[in-house]
Amino acid sequence: MVRGDHVRSIAWQIEQYLKAMLERASNGVIEVQRSALSELFNCAPSQINYVLSTRFTLAHGYVVETRRGGGGYVRIVRINLSADERLRRFLKEILDEGINENEAQGFIEFLQEEGILTNRESNLLKNICSDRVLSRAVTNANELRSNILQSVLITILREDV
Amino acid sequence: MVRGDHVRSIAWQIEQYLKAMLERASNGVIEVQRSALSELFNCAPSQINYVLSTRFTLAHGYVVETRRGGGGYVRIVRINLSADERLRRFLKEILDEGINENEAQGFIEFLQEEGILTNRESNLLKNICSDRVLSRAVTNANELRSNILQSVLITILREDV
DNA sequence: TCACCTCTGACCATCTTTGACCTTATTGTA
DNA sequence: TACAATAAGGTCAAAGATGGTCAGAGGTGA
Numbered sequence: 001m002v003r004g005d006h007v008r009s010i011a012w013q014i015e016q017y018l019k020a021m022l023e024r025a026s027n028g029v030i031e032v033q034r035s036a037l038s039e040l041f042n043c044a045p046s047q048i049n050y051v052l053s054t055r056f057t058l059a060h061g062y063v064v065e066t067r068r069g070g071g072g073y074v075r076i077v078r079i080n081l082s083a084d085e086r087l088r089r090f091l092k093e094i095l096d097e098g099i100n101e102n103e104a105q106g107f108i109e110f111l112q113e114e115g116i117l118t119n120r121e122s123n124l125l126k127n128i129c130s131d132r133v134l135s136r137a138v139t140n141a142n143e144l145r146s147n148i149l150q151s152v153l154i155t156i157l158r159e160d161v
Numbered sequence: 162m163v164r165g166d167h168v169r170s171i172a173w174q175i176e177q178y179l180k181a182m183l184e185r186a187s188n189g190v191i192e193v194q195r196s197a198l199s200e201l202f203n204c205a206p207s208q209i210n211y212v213l214s215t216r217f218t219l220a221h222g223y224v225v226e227t228r229r230g231g232g233g234y235v236r237i238v239r240i241n242l243s244a245d246e247r248l249r250r251f252l253k254e255i256l257d258e259g260i261n262e263n264e265a266q267g268f269i270e271f272l273q274e275e276g277i278l279t280n281r282e283s284n285l286l287k288n289i290c291s292d293r294v295l296s297r298a299v300t301n302a303n304e305l306r307s308n309i310l311q312s313v314l315i316t317i318l319r320e321d322v
Numbered sequence: 323t324c325a326c327c328t329c330t331g332a333c334c335a336t337c338t339t340t341g342a343c344c345t346t347a348t349t350g351t352a
Numbered sequence: 353t354a355c356a357a358t359a360a361g362g363t364c365a366a367a368g369a370t371g372g373t374c375a376g377a378g379g380t381g382a
């Protein structure tokens with residue numbers, strides 16, 4: 001019942017598995033088969049979609065491409081921040097429409113993994129952008145999160161130059 | 162009261178149990194499951210919440226993070242309140258009332274001068290706490306600033322970061 | 323008795339997991 | 353080529369698994 005020995009969700013395990021695969025992949029791209037993955041983790045195939053849609057979104061720094069039919073696959077691409085045409089699309093998409101807690105967490109983690117934020121900055125921002133902090137005081141928390149992250153990016157980009 | 166050996170409440174027992182666990186934990190963090198804990202002590206699950214909200218508050222030097230759903234947990238993080246008496250005082254202060262833009266700027270600068278925040282962290286936070294960022298989305302910006310700075314202090318004082 | 327803790331149960335919120343049904347691509351065959 | 357069979361993957365709503373809230377009942381010391 002205590003500490004690290006409690007069983008995490010299957011979703012979490014699949015997430016870890018895929019991220020480890022990505023880590024090993026030299027080019028930041030992996031391909032898996034949904035059915036094979038779901039068999040490996042002994043779960044429903046749609047569970048894989050759940051994991052993808054909650055943990056491998058654009059905001060988290062991933063693009064997922066799939067193909068149906070024979071020879072079908074799920075391809076997960078780690079976004080490369082230096083490819084700035086993608087970055088612009090990415091920021092626009094994320095920051096224009098507001099961003100929820102989960103997406104913000106993912107985005108901040110992504111910035112950290114890219115070396116743009118330190119671990120401590122990442123922790124600070126994740127807490128600041130949590131519903132626990134924001135939702136108390138505000139109704140449109142998603143919009144506020146966008147404002148905050150935009151100002152963070154502006155500050156950092158300014159510094160980098 | 163004089164006697165130390167009268168029958169203690171369940172709440173007290175749970176408190177001791179959790180604190181003993183924290184003592185054993187190397188980094189001041191433990192994770193438990195609410196349902197498992199309540200079964201262990203043979204009480205209602207909400208009893209756990211009672212213990213957490215009366216004995217593991219910020220003022221007591223703890224932060225509680227939880228997650229619902231499958232694989233859910235209750236995580237208790239001890240923060241290092243003894244680290245700095247001034248921070249402690251400030252924390253108490255912002256727990257009560259909101260603070261305006263100027264006060265926030267001043268406090269952030271103070272933290273920077275004390276070596277508690279880096280220059281970059283300070284810049285990030287000053288921007289985030291500005292009315293330019295907050296006021297557009299919110300009416301009670303002062304209260305929100307309090308929340309934000311409070312979470313900043315909590316993050317910094319955590320033993321596991 | 324009063325004031326203040328403690329404790330519970332009914333009801334709520336959130337995250338996960340599954341299954342039934344749908345869409346699309348490839349392959350084999352007439 | 354047309355078509356059927358087969359082999360992927362997609363969607364969505366409902367069920368399952370946790371934890372949260374709150375009002376009120378239950379204890380206990382002063």
